[in-house]
Amino acid sequence: MIARKTTLALVGVAAFAAAPATLAAGATKGKTRKVSVNDNYYGPTKLTVHVGDTVDWHWSDEITDVHDVKLNSAPKGVKKFASDPLAAGDDFKRKLTKAGTYKIICTFHEEEMKMTITVKKKS
Ligand SMILES: [Cu+2]
Structure with missing residues (x-):
């Protein structure tokens, strides 16, 4: 369970990093x-x-x-x-x-x- 959460968190960070700067604010969740x-x-x-x-x-x-x-x-x-x-x-x-x-x-x-x-x- 902990391992899975870590993976999801990393995916989230990667998606955030890939998002254009104009979308970054408020696009971290959802x-x-x-x-x-x-x-x-x-x-x-x-x-x-x-x-x-x-x-x-x-x-x-x-x-x-x-x-x-x-x-x-x-x-x-x-x-x-x-x-x-x-x-x-x-x-x-x-x-x-x-x-x-x-x-x-x-x-x-x-x-x-x-x-x-x-x-x-x-x-
Ligand atoms: Cu219509």
Whole structure:
């Protein structure tokens, strides 16, 4: 168990060292979870992450329509966010720092294009 922890710590240090200086601050903890933005759906539509993780929405190269990412409902105290309308190849990232349920919609296709993110406390 101790050996495993040491290995993980070393991996963390290596990742930190490899990160560009602009990303280093605040990037030491938490994972980045990718979500693809497609023509009228997010993939996946349900995602579970941990407090401190970053969600990286990536607009797929194949899309032909414009989409956005809007935080429609969130745990109390979380500031709402919204991306600009973006197109193929773009990214929008947000670090989620409070546990709870986050509901995301695309304002252009809000009837069909939505997702739910569950943010869990670290155990
Ligand atoms: Cu959309």
